[in-house]
Amino acid sequence: MRRPRRDGSSHSLWWVLPSLLFIAASVANPTGSPVQAGEIRESAQEFVLANGMKVLLAEVPKAPVATIQIWYRVGSRHEVMGRAGLSHMLEHMMFKGTTTHPKGTFSRTIRKNGGNDNAFTSQDFTAYFEILAADRVELALELEADRMRHVIFDEQEFQLEREVVKEERRLRTEDDPQSYLVESLFAQAFMVHPYHWPVIGWFQDLNAMTLEDLKRHYDRYYVPNNATLVIVGDIKASALLPVIKRLFEPIPKGPTPPQPTVVEPDQLGERRIIVKREAQVPFLMVGYRVPNYRNNDSYALTILESILSQGKSSRLYQRLVYDQKLALAVGASYSLLQADPELFYSYVVVKPGQKIEAVEQALYRELERLQTDLVTAQELQRAKNQVEADYVFGLDSNFRQAMLLGQSETVGAGWRHVGQFLKRMRDVTAEDVRRVARQYFLEDKRTVGILVPIQRTD
Amino acid sequence: MAGLSGLLGLTETQAAELQPVRFVEPNGLTLLVLEQHALPILQLHALVKVGSAQDPPEKAGLANLVASLLDEGTTTRSATQIAGQIDFVGGNLAIKTEEDFTSASVRVLAKDTDLGFDLLADVLLRPAFAEAEVERIRTLILGEILSQKDEPGMVAGKAFNQLVFDGHPYRWPVNGTEDTVPGITPEEIRQFHAREYLPNQTILAIVGDITIKEARSLVAKHFGAWERGSALPRSVSRATPIEKPVTKFIEKDLTQATIMLGHLGISRTNPDYYAVSVMNYILGAGGFSSRLMESIRDKQGLAYGVMSSFEANLMPGAFAVSLQTRNETANQALAAVLSELKGIRETPVSDQELADAKAYLIGSFPLRLDTTQKLAQVLSLVEFFGLGLDYFTHYPRWIEQVTKDQVFRVAQQYLHPDRYALVLVGNLEKANVDQKTP
Numbered sequence: 001m002r003r004p005r006r007d008g009s010s011h012s013l014w015w016v017l018p019s020l021l022f023i024a025a026s027v028a029n030p031t032g033s034p035v036q037a038g039e040i041r042e043s044a045q046e047f048v049l050a051n052g053m054k055v056l057l058a059e060v061p062k063a064p065v066a067t068i069q070i071w072y073r074v075g076s077r078h079e080v081m082g083r084a085g086l087s088h089m090l091e092h093m094m095f096k097g098t099t100t101h102p103k104g105t106f107s108r109t110i111r112k113n114g115g116n117d118n119a120f121t122s123q124d125f126t127a128y129f130e131i132l133a134a135d136r137v138e139l140a141l142e143l144e145a146d147r148m149r150h151v152i153f154d155e156q157e158f159q160l161e162r163e164v165v166k167e168e169r170r171l172r173t174e175d176d177p178q179s180y181l182v183e184s185l186f187a188q189a190f191m192v193h194p195y196h197w198p199v200i201g202w203f204q205d206l207n208a209m210t211l212e213d214l215k216r217h218y219d220r221y222y223v224p225n226n227a228t229l230v231i232v233g234d235i236k237a238s239a240l241l242p243v244i245k246r247l248f249e250p251i252p253k254g255p256t257p258p259q260p261t262v263v264e265p266d267q268l269g270e271r272r273i274i275v276k277r278e279a280q281v282p283f284l285m286v287g288y289r290v291p292n293y294r295n296n297d298s299y300a301l302t303i304l305e306s307i308l309s310q311g312k313s314s315r316l317y318q319r320l321v322y323d324q325k326l327a328l329a330v331g332a333s334y335s336l337l338q339a340d341p342e343l344f345y346s347y348v349v350v351k352p353g354q355k356i357e358a359v360e361q362a363l364y365r366e367l368e369r370l371q372t373d374l375v376t377a378q379e380l381q382r383a384k385n386q387v388e389a390d391y392v393f394g395l396d397s398n399f400r401q402a403m404l405l406g407q408s409e410t411v412g413a414g415w416r417h418v419g420q421f422l423k424r425m426r427d428v429t430a431e432d433v434r435r436v437a438r439q440y441f442l443e444d445k446r447t448v449g450i451l452v453p454i455q456r457t458d
Numbered sequence: 459m460a461g462l463s464g465l466l467g468l469t470e471t472q473a474a475e476l477q478p479v480r481f482v483e484p485n486g487l488t489l490l491v492l493e494q495h496a497l498p499i500l501q502l503h504a505l506v507k508v509g510s511a512q513d514p515p516e517k518a519g520l521a522n523l524v525a526s527l528l529d530e531g532t533t534t535r536s537a538t539q540i541a542g543q544i545d546f547v548g549g550n551l552a553i554k555t556e557e558d559f560t561s562a563s564v565r566v567l568a569k570d571t572d573l574g575f576d577l578l579a580d581v582l583l584r585p586a587f588a589e590a591e592v593e594r595i596r597t598l599i600l601g602e603i604l605s606q607k608d609e610p611g612m613v614a615g616k617a618f619n620q621l622v623f624d625g626h627p628y629r630w631p632v633n634g635t636e637d638t639v640p641g642i643t644p645e646e647i648r649q650f651h652a653r654e655y656l657p658n659q660t661i662l663a664i665v666g667d668i669t670i671k672e673a674r675s676l677v678a679k680h681f682g683a684w685e686r687g688s689a690l691p692r693s694v695s696r697a698t699p700i701e702k703p704v705t706k707f708i709e710k711d712l713t714q715a716t717i718m719l720g721h722l723g724i725s726r727t728n729p730d731y732y733a734v735s736v737m738n739y740i741l742g743a744g745g746f747s748s749r750l751m752e753s754i755r756d757k758q759g760l761a762y763g764v765m766s767s768f769e770a771n772l773m774p775g776a777f778a779v780s781l782q783t784r785n786e787t788a789n790q791a792l793a794a795v796l797s798e799l800k801g802i803r804e805t806p807v808s809d810q811e812l813a814d815a816k817a818y819l820i821g822s823f824p825l826r827l828d829t830t831q832k833l834a835q836v837l838s839l840v841e842f843f844g845l846g847l848d849y850f851t852h853y854p855r856w857i858e859q860v861t862k863d864q865v866f867r868v869a870q871q872y873l874h875p876d877r878y879a880l881v882l883v884g885n886l887e888k889a890n891v892d893q894k895t896p
Contacts, residue, residue: 062496063828095746104756107746112814114821116745131825163759170713171762171782177608278711280604312541322538325594328601351601382546389548389567395497396829456711 044405044415045237047244051253052225055244056405056415057237060398066233067398068140069129070148071406074221076199077123077260077339083209085201086217088121089165093214094128095119096157098150103157106143113139121199124339125410131399134234138243144229145247148222158211169200177279177451185449188271189287189343193264223254230406232398264289264341271447279453281328282356286363287345287447290334290440293413297439298336299424300432301344305334306383307375307433308346308366313382315366320348326359327351336421339411343447344440356450370437374430387425476827476850478663478837479670483677485686486658490837490847491673492665494830498568500666502578503834505842507661507692508654509558511627511773519634520642522555523592523599524650528562529553530591532584537591544577551577555632558772559842565831568667572676579680582655592644599633600640610716610782614883617706618718621879622776626697656687663837665830696774697722700877705893708883715788715884715891719795720778721874726770726843732856733864734768734872739815740807740865741798741873742766742779747814749802753794754781760791768872772843777872785888792880792891799875806866820854 047055079086097103110117115132117140130140173179183198190196197205229244267289291297308315309332312322316330329349335342346367350359394400405415478492513520529551530537544551549566562582566574606612616631623629630638662681664673699722724734742750742765754764761783769775779799783791827833827850840849882891 062494063824065824065828104746104752108814111745111747112817112821114818114823114825116822116825133821133824160756160759164755164762167714167760167783168762170784175610175712175714280607281601311545313538313545317541318538321598322594325597328598328605349601349605351597352604378546382542382548385546386548392497392567393499393565396499396831398828 046415047241049224049245049249051249051251053248053251054228054409055241056228056230056409057235057240058230058232058401058405059235059237060232060401061234064134064234065131065398066134066137066231066235067129067131067402068137068144069127069230069402069406070144071125071127071228071230071410072221073124073226073257073259073410074126074217075122075124076197076201077194078221078258079194079197082205083201083213084197084205085165085199086205086209086213087126087221088199088201089162089206089209090214090217091119091121091126091128092161092165093153093158093218094147094151096154096161097152098146099152100150101143101146103152106147109143110140115140123195123199123342125407127406127410129399129402137231137233137235137240141229141244141247145251148224148227148248149251151218153211153215153218155211158214162206162209165200166203166206169203169206172200173198177275177277177453178283180277181273181275181283181285181449181451184273184275185285185287185345185447186343188273188449189267189289189447190264193262193340194260195264195340195342219254221257223257224248224251225253226257228406228409230402230409232402232405260340267445267447269444273447273449274452275449276452276454278456279451281352282350282359282453283347283451284350284356284360284363285345285347285449286360287343287449288440288442288445289341290344291341292338293336293411293417295341296424297436299421300428300436301334301440302336302387303380303383303425303428304370304433304436305332305344306386307379308332308370310383310386315369315379316346316348316363319366320359320362324362325351326354326362337407337411337413356452360448360450367437367441371434371441373434375433377430380428380430380433384426384428388422391422476833478847480841480847481674483657483681485682485684486656487677487681487684488661488841489674489677490661490663490841491668491670492663492833492837493667493669494665494833495667497830498667499565499830500568500571500574500668501563501565501664501830501834502574503561503563503663503665503838504578504582505661505663505838506560506562506582506655507558507659507689507842508560509556510630510632511557512654512692513627513630513634515630516638517634517642517646518630518638519599519632520646520650521560521654522633523596523639523642524647524654525553525555525560525562526595526599527587527591527647528581528585530595531586531588532580533586534580534584540577540581543573547573549574551581553581557628557632557775561835561838563831563834571668571672575676575680579684582660583681583684585651587644587647587651589644592647596639596642600636603631603633603636603639610710610712610714610883611780613708613710614716614718614780614881617708617883618720618778618879618881619776621704621706621881622700622720622722623697626695626773628697628771628773628775653687653690656689657681657684658686659689661838661841663834663841665834665837694773700874700879702877703880704878705880705882707886707889707891707893708881709886710883712884713784714782715785715882715889716780716782717788717792717795718778718780718881719792719878720766720776721878722774723768723777724770724872725772725774727772728770728774730864730868730872731770733860733868734770735819736812736815736857736860737802737807737865737868737872738766738768739819740811741802741869744815744818747818749798750779750795753798754783754791758790758794760787760794764791764795785885788882788884788889788891796875799873802869803873803875806862809862812860812862812865816857816860819857823853
C-alpha cells in the first residue's frame with residue numbers, strides 16, 4: 001500500500017525522495033570502528049568558504065563511494081502567489097546546460113563515470129546530488145560549481161521543459177486521488193503561508209511563468225552564501241578542501257537572499273475539505289498545525305508519531321487495522337525538520353464497506369486516548385529504540401547521512417541539531433507525550449480531508 | 459571537457475574484494491555469509507524458491523497469501539507478539555513474494571542478533587495459519603487489489619502481463635485476483651507451506667557485524683531442526699511469443715494515457731544477458747542519456763519519464779517500454795517509441811554510446827552494493843540464478859567484453875517492433891489511438 005505523503009518533486013521519475021521523516025542521523029564514523037547505538041560522535045567537519053558557502057564533509061571509508069549533495073535554501077516556501085512551482089521549474093532548468101558544459105553533458109558525464117545524478121525540490125529547499133566512485137568526486141564538484149552561476153536560459157528549452165513539468169504534475173497529482181487530496185488539504189490548512197501551494201505548482205502558474213521569472217529566482221537564490229555542500233563517503237577532508245576552494249571560492253558572494261517571514265494566523269475552528277472523484281476506496285486525512293524543531297515539543301511529537309504509527313505494533317495499526325478492521329492501511333507523519341511550523345497528520349485508507357464517519361471517529365478516539373491516558377513504559381521505550389536503531393541503520397547509507405546533514409542545515413536547525421535530537425529524544429517522558437497530545441490535537445485546530453469515491457456514470 | 463579527460467576510464471572497485479563464503483547445511487539450507495564490521499548491524503535475507511509462478515491458475519495469489527501470513531502468528535507467538543518484538547528493538551521484518559521466489563528479511567542491531575535469527579526461523583518454519591488471521595489477511599489483500607485499480611501503472615501492468623504471458627505462469631498478478639483470492643482455502647495454504655517451505659529450497663544470506671563461526675552456530679541453533687523434504691521438480695517454460703500486434707485499451711477518466719508496449723524478453727541465465735543490458739541501457743534504461751528519453755522527453759516534451767526494461771527472471775520475462783503522456787499526445791509518443799525500437803535494430807549503435815553504456819554499467823556496480831541490505835539481497839540472487847560467488851569479479855569483465863556487433867545482434871533478436879502487446883489506460887476518446895494498427 002502506498003504511503004501518501006507530501007513529497008518534494010524531482011527531476012526524474014526514477015528518483016524517489018527518501019522519507020524526510022527524521023529517521024536517519026548525520027554523524028559519520030571517522031574511524032570505521034563500530035558505533036554503538038546511542039553513542040554520538042561529531043565527525044562531520046564544517047568549513048565556511050570566503051564567499052559564505054558552507055561545506056560539510058564526513059569521512060566514511062566503508063565502501064569506495066561517495067555522495068555529493070549541494071543544497072540551496074530555496075523551495076516553494078520562497079515563492080509568491082501566482083508563481084507556485086517556480087523553484088521546482090528552475091530545478092529542471094538546471095539540467096539544460098551551461099556555456100562550458102552544453103545541454104545533456106552533465107548527466108552523461110556523471111553516468112559514463114559510473115555515477116548517478118538527480119535533484120529534488122521541497123517546500124524549504126532544492127538539492128542536487130551525485131553518487132559516484134570516491135575517486136570521481138572532483139568531477140561532480142566541477143560540474144556543480146559551473147552550474148551554480150552559468151546555466152543557459154533558453155526560451156525554447158523552457159517551453160519544452162514546462163510541458164515535461166506539466167506531465168509530472170499530471171502523473172503525481174492530477175491522476176492520483178490520494179495525492180490530490182493531500183494537496184487540497186494543505187491548501188486549506190495554510191491560507192496565508194506559502195505551504196498553501198504545492199511544490200510542483202498549479203497548472204495556471206506553470207503556464208504563466210516566464211523565463212524572466214526563472215532568471216530572477218536563479219540570480220537571487222543560487223549564490224554560494226545560500227548553499228551548503230555536503231559530501232559523505234570514502235573521502236579525505238584535508239585533501240578535498242583545497243579542491244572545493246579552488247572550484248567554488250571564485251564564485252562571488254551575492255546579496256543575502258530574502259527569507260519569507262509570513263506567519264500563518266491562528267486557526268479558529270475545524271476546516272474540512274471533501275474531494276469527490278473516481279476512486280476505489282475512501283481516504284481520510286487529519287492534519288494538526290504543530291511546531292517545528294525550534295520548539296522543544298518537537299521531540300515529544302516525534303515520539304508520539306512513532307507510538308501512533310511505526311510498525312504493526314503501533315496504536316493505529318493495532319486498533320484500526322487489526323482489532324476494529326476499519327482500515328486497509330493507516331499512518332501518521334511528522335517532521336520537525338521544517339523551516340516553518342507545518343502539520344502532524346494521520347491518514348486512513350478506509351476498508352471497503354466501512355463508513356467514513358465511523359472511521360473518522362475511531363481515529364479521534366485514538367488521539368483522545370493519548371490525551372487522557374499516559375502511554376505505557378513499554379510503548380515509550382519502543383519508540384525510543386526505534387529512533388535510535390534508525391539512527392544506526394541510517395549510518396549504513398551515505399545518501400541518508402548527507403540528506404540529514406543537508407536538510408538540518410538548510411531548514412535552519414544546523415547540522416549539529418542531530419546530536420541534540422538524539423539526546424533530547426531520550427529525555428521524553430510519558431507525561432510529555434500526553435501534554436503535547438492535549439496541546440495540539442484540538443478539534444478547532446484540525447483540518448480534515450476526505451476523499452469520497454464516486455462511480456463513473458457511463 | 460578537456461579538464462575531465464584524465465578521470466575517464468574504468469574504476470577499479472572494491473566490489474571484487476567482496477568475499478562471501480558459502481555453506482550447505484546438513485538439511486540442505488544454502489548459507490551465504492559476508493562479514494561487515496563497520497557498523498553494528500545485522501541483515502538476514504532468506505530466499506525461498508517459491509513464487510507466484512507456482513500458483514495453480516485458479517488459485518492465483520496463493521504463494522503471496524501464504525507469505526503474507528508468515529508473520530501473522532506462529533505456533534509460539536501471536537501476530538501481535540511478533541510485531542511487538544521486532545518493533546521493540548527498532549528492527550524490521552519484511553516478507554515479499556515475487557514471480558520466482560519469496561524473500562523474508564530481518565534487520566536488527568547486532569545486539570539483537572539472536573532475536574533476529576529466532577524471529578526469522580519462527581516465521582519461516584512455524585506459521586500457524588490461524589483461521590481468523592487467514593480471513594483478516596485475505597480481506598486486506600482484496601482491499602489492496604481494489605486499491606491498485608486507482609494506480610494506472612498497476613492497471614496497465616496487469617493487462618500487459620495477460621497479453622504477453624498468455625497461458626504461462628507469469629500471466630497472473632503476484633497478489634492474485636478478485637476471483638481467485640476468495641477461493642483459497644486454509645487447507646491449501648497449510649499444504650502449500652508444508653510442501654514448498656523446505657530448507658533445501660532456501661538460500662539464507664547473512665551480512666553484517668557477525669563472524670562466520672557465530673553465523674553458522676546460530677543457523678544450526680535456529681534452523682537445524684528444519685527438516686529436508688523432497689522438492690517438487692520445477693517446469694521451466696517459455697511463453698508463446700506474440701505473432702502480431704495485440705492491444706488492450708482500458709477506459710479511465712485520467713489526464714494522462716499510461717502506455718506499455720513490449721513482448722517476451724529473456725531469462726536471467728540467457729548468455730546474452732550482458733549484451734542485452736548494454737543495448738537496453740542505450741535504448742531506454744540509461745536515464746537522461748537514453749535514446750527514448752532524449753526523443754520523448756528532451757526533444758518533444760511529451761513525458762516526464764519513459765523507460766525500457768527487460769525483466770530477466772528464471773523464465774523469460776517481459777521486455778516493456780512504459781511512459782505516461784497526456785491523452786492527446788499518445789499517438790505522437792507511440793510513434794516515437796516504435797521509431798526508436800526500429801532505429802536500434804537498423805543501425806549499429808555508435809562507439810561513443812557503447813563506451814558510455816559500458817562505463818556506466820561497470821562503474822556503477824559498487825553503488826548497487828553499498829549497504830548491508832543491498833548486499834544481502836544481491837548475494838541471495840547471485841545464488842538463486844547460479845551466477846557463482848565470483849560474480850562480483852566477473853560482472854565488469856562480462857560487460858567489458860560486449861561488442862558493437864553483439865549489441866546490434868541482440869537488438870535484432872530481442873526487439874520486435876512488428877509484433878508486440880500494447881496497453882493503454884486513459885481517456886480513449888482523447889487518446890484516439892487506433893486499436894488495430896497503431
